[in-house]
Amino acid sequence: MKPxxxxxxxxxxxxxxxINADLRLLIEVVARACKSISIAIGKGALGGVLGEAxxxxxxxxxxxxxxxxxxxxxxxxxxWGGHLAGLASEEMDHSQPIPDAFQRGNxxxxxxxxxxxxxxxxxxxxxxxxSVLRCPDGVTSxxxxxxxxxxxxxxxxGYTTYGPSTMLVLTVGHGTHVFTLDRxxxxxxxxxxxxQIPADxxxxxxxxxxxxxxxxxxxxxxxxxxxxxxGPRGKDFNMRWVASMVADVHRIITxxxxxxxxxxxxxxxxxxxxxxxxxxxxxxxxxEQAGGAASTGRQRMLDVQPTGLHQRVPVFLGxxxxxxxxxxxxxxxxxxx
Ligand SMILES: O=P(O)(O)OC[C@H]1O[C@](O)(COP(=O)(O)O)[C@@H](O)[C@@H]1O
Ligand SMILES: [Mg+2]
Ligand SMILES: [Mg+2]
Numbered sequence: 001m002k003p004x005x006x007x008x009x010x011x012x013x014x015x016x017x018x019i020n021a022d023l024r025l026l027i028e029v030v031a032r033a034c035k036s037i038s039i040a041i042g043k044g045a046l047g048g049v050l051g052e053a054x055x056x057x058x059x060x061x062x063x064x065x066x067x068x069x070x071x072x073x074x075x076x077x078x079x080w081g082g083h084l085a086g087l088a089s090e091e092m093d094h095s096q097p098i099p100d101a102f103q104r105g106n107x108x109x110x111x112x113x114x115x116x117x118x119x120x121x122x123x124x125x126x127x128x129x130x131s132v133l134r135c136p137d138g139v140t141s142x143x144x145x146x147x148x149x150x151x152x153x154x155x156x157x158g159y160t161t162y163g164p165s166t167m168l169v170l171t172v173g174h175g176t177h178v179f180t181l182d183r184x185x186x187x188x189x190x191x192x193x194x195x196q197i198p199a200d201x202x203x204x205x206x207x208x209x210x211x212x213x214x215x216x217x218x219x220x221x222x223x224x225x226x227x228x229x230x231g232p233r234g235k236d237f238n239m240r241w242v243a244s245m246v247a248d249v250h251r252i253i254t255x256x257x258x259x260x261x262x263x264x265x266x267x268x269x270x271x272x273x274x275x276x277x278x279x280x281x282x283x284x285x286x287x288e289q290a291g292g293a294a295s296t297g298r299q300r301m302l303d304v305q306p307t308g309l310h311q312r313v314p315v316f317l318g319x320x321x322x323x324x325x326x327x328x329x330x331x332x333x334x335x336x337x
Contacts, residue, residue, distance in 0.1 A: 003225070004167065005291045006031055006179050006188040007171035016296050019172050022083040022105040023156060026132065028157070030109070031188055033077035034128050037070045038166040038181065041126065044105060058093040058310060066120050067091055070113035070128065084109050085135035086142035088309055095309060096140040107155070108133040108147055110278040113188055115159070116244025125163035127246025131282040134158040146308045150283030151302035159282065167191075169253060169286060176253065176290035197292035201319040203238045203260045205248045213264035217297070217333035221326050233325075245274065247316070249283050253290055258318040258326065262297060271297075272312040276304060280315050293323040297330040 004012075010024040014299040018227060019027075040049050053063040071091040078087055079098060083105030088095035090112045109132055114128040132155050139146050158170040166181035168188045178192030204225055209221070228236040240257070242248050248259050267273045275279050284294030284301035294317035318325045 003189040003191055009190050013172060018174050026083040026105060026107055029077050030130055033074045034160040036073045037128060038162050040069055040319045041162045064120050067114045067117050074111055074113050078109055088115060088147050091141040092276060095144050095147055096299055106135045108135050108142060112278045113248045119244050125161050125247040127159050127161045127243050129159045129279055129282050131278055132180050147309055148306040151284055153283045157282035158284040159246050162251050171286050171289040176286050185257055188305045195290050197253060197290045197319055199319055199321045201234055201256040201258060201322050202219055203240060205240050205257060207241055210264050213266050215263055217329040218262040221329040245279060252318040256319045258322040263314045270312045272314040274315050276306055276311045277309060277311045280313050283317060287317045292318050293320040295327050297327060
């Protein structure tokens with residue numbers, strides 16, 4: 001049977017009363033912007049888009065040309081036709097309210113316009129991550145503080161991967177669905193409805209070069225994974241690390257696994273490496289909707305009360321039984337076991 005398009009899927013969701021027209025159109029605008037980003041990335045060196053932009057973002061990270069370009073594409077698309085009250089990005093110091101004249105909706109959009117930037121120049125998958133929140137009642141010109149809502153209040157989250165094929169993975173709170181971009185037609189087509197992450201896994205994803213900087217429970221947890229069949233876990237584990245969160249999470253959505261970016265002594269003062277509002281929370285929502293779990297190691301990710309737009313957190317997500325194991329090591333350690 002021919003897959004249905006994203007547009008058709010969203011219309012069906014609206015008819016079923018699960019989303020309203022504003023959210024449907026907002027998702028369409030984001031998806032269209034992601035198609036433009038996909039085209040720019042696909043041109044590679046021919047499009048003059050590789051390399052450094054020569055600027056830095058609020059996090060002190062050097063921006064790539066594609067970080068800036070992707071941010072501009074998402075900004076322009078959403079400011080003019082986004083059905084939004086405000087938006088916030090990894091690449092912008094503060095959120096931006098949408099001017100009254102353009103404001104047609106009551107949603108707040110957050111995004112990591114280009115995730116995995118370090119992989120752009122080596123032609124490895126990168127992506128875009130986004131999260132949609134409701135603008136609090138009565139707020140007409142939202143500021144940063146209005147975005148600081150726990151992940152459990154998200155109404156939609158998604159990511160795209162720009163890899164051998166461009167894919168969009170989306171949830172509006174009724175399962176996680178996978179769409180593949182048909183480049184000739186120019187539409188995202190539904191190729192995986194209601195995907196489920198296996199509860200158990202034999203695969204983990206972590207940047208092992210940070211091992212000596214990790215906390216004790218993480219050292220013990222990974223140490224036991226590495227002991228394989230002969231160790232307490234009784235099975236051999238495989239390891240993968242793309243260093244693009246979208247690509248690592250997409251593998252987990254597809255075949256299971258655990259992804260972690262734990263606390264370490266290098267990022268401890270910042271709270272972690274990955275960003276809560278536009279990396280961890282949207283991925284946590286997507287993963288939970290696919291039957292998986294997401295935690296900081298000590299707390300369900302979606303329950304974290306944000307304190308800053310660019311707040312960082314430790315992340316463990318994926319196959320639910322494996323995430324529970326990682327959390328168990330942290331609890332044991334915290335309780336002095
Ligand atoms: O280079 P490291 O320390 O392994 O970190 C990789 C992680 O950093 C990130 O690249 C951060 O994302 P950005 O490219 O958006 O800054 C994640 O995608 C990835 O999981
Ligand atoms: Mg990122
Ligand atoms: Mg980024």
